[in-house]
Amino acid sequence: xxxxxxxxxxxxxxxxxxxxxxxxxxxxxxxxxxxxxxxxxxxxxxxxxxxxxxxxxxxxxxxxxxxxxxxxxxxxxxxxxxxxxxxxxxxxxxxxxxxxxxxxxxxxxxxxxxxxxxxxxxxxxxxxxxxxxxxxxxxxxxxxxxxxxxxxxxxxxxxxxxxxxxxxxxxxxxxxxxxxxxxxxxxxxxxxxxxxxxxxxxxxxxxxxxxxxxxxxxxxxxxxxxxxxxxxxxxxxxxxxxxxxxxxxxxx
Numbered sequence: 001x002x003x004x005x006x007x008x009x010x011x012x013x014x015x016x017x018x019x020x021x022x023x024x025x026x027x028x029x030x031x032x033x034x035x036x037x038x039x040x041x042x043x044x045x046x047x048x049x050x051x052x053x054x055x056x057x058x059x060x061x062x063x064x065x066x067x068x069x070x071x072x073x074x075x076x077x078x079x080x081x082x083x084x085x086x087x088x089x090x091x092x093x094x095x096x097x098x099x100x101x102x103x104x105x106x107x108x109x110x111x112x113x114x115x116x117x118x119x120x121x122x123x124x125x126x127x128x129x130x131x132x133x134x135x136x137x138x139x140x141x142x143x144x145x146x147x148x149x150x151x152x153x154x155x156x157x158x159x160x161x162x163x164x165x166x167x168x169x170x171x172x173x174x175x176x177x178x179x180x181x182x183x184x185x186x187x188x189x190x191x192x193x194x195x196x197x198x199x200x201x202x203x204x205x206x207x208x209x210x211x212x213x214x215x216x217x218x219x220x221x222x223x224x225x226x227x228x229x230x231x232x233x234x235x236x237x238x239x240x241x242x243x244x245x246x247x248x249x250x251x252x
Contacts, residue, residue, distance in 0.1 A: 002232040004029030007077045009069065011060050011121055012087030014041040016188030017138065020220025021084055021227040022049055028228050030082065033073045035060070060087040060117040066124040079130045082231045085121045086138040088114040088156075096149040107152050114156035118163060122178075134231045135178040137164050141246045143182055157182075161242055168240035177239045179230045184246025185209060186218045213248035 008025050012018035013034025022034050022045070031052040036042050037059050046055035056072050058065030073080060091113055094106030118137060129135075142154035143161050160180065167178040185208040209217050226245050229235050244250050 001029035002228060002234065003082070006030045006032075006081040006231070007073070007079065008032035008082035008084065008231070009035065009073055009080055009125070010084040010086060011035045011069075012089075013084070014038060014045045014055065017183060017186055017220050017223045018084070018086040019045050020222075020224040021086065022053065022224075024221065024224030024228050025082070025231070026050070026052065028232070030231075031077060032080070032082070033069065033076070035069050035087070060121055061112045063120060063124070066121060070125060070128045074128055080125065080128050080133060081130050082134050082136070083122070083125050083129065084136045084138065084227060084231075085118050085160075086136075087117065087121075088138070095153070097152070098149055099151050102152060110152045111156050114153060115159045118160050122163070122167060129174075129176060132175045133177075134235075135167065135176060136227055136230050137161075137178065137180045139180050139182040139242070141182055141184045141244060141250050143242075144244070144250045164242065165240045177235070179235070179238055179240065180242040181223065181226055181230065182242055182244045182246070183223050184218060184244075184249050185212060186220060186223060188220060211249050212246070213252045216247065218245060218247060 003025055008030045009032055010018050010022050013022045014036030026049055033054045033056055034045055035056050035058055039057055042055040042057055046053060054072065054076055056069045058069055060066065091109045094103065094109065097106060122135060137160050139160040140157040142150055143158045147154065164178045164180045171178065223245060226243055
């Protein structure tokens, strides 16, 4: 029970990697809130997590929604010990695009979701965090690899990696640690959110799988276990760092 009585907030905690993290946090004794845009998956996830977690509906790109998330969490649980900034990913049509083809509107939607929202999710949380809290930013191996059609997404995630360093430096006086989890290809619904046909999404997933030295995609549960390490005192001397959990793609 490495997170016993710790209060956690997980954005995008209603599905995929975020829900996997929430489940592992619960298994380690944490309580808290999950945040997402889809009421159906919020309800389903909250039911599975049980009464120690609340589900708050909202959009990480909207400041009022973020403030409401922290207000609801404070009313129920008080101060926050762990913040997982996980919400992000595909934005439908325009998620993938060659540099010659990306529209300004697609660029703005992608950076709003995957970079700007990360900054303000952390900023709005600061008054509600306990000193000594752990912040986990979820990036991607796209920080380190050049995948065709993913230039804007990759740059956004590289910015998230940079935030971990600067946020850590700024929050040292409060002993708040900021670290990054960069997943590789994980078995989640993300490929269905890219705005491309189902068969193309399946093909993209298989293409990524073929790059993995372990010859399989990862699971949300495995990402949850890495997040537990970063959230707990096991990682008390780890700050401004990145854990790449990708089955060996980047380093082998």
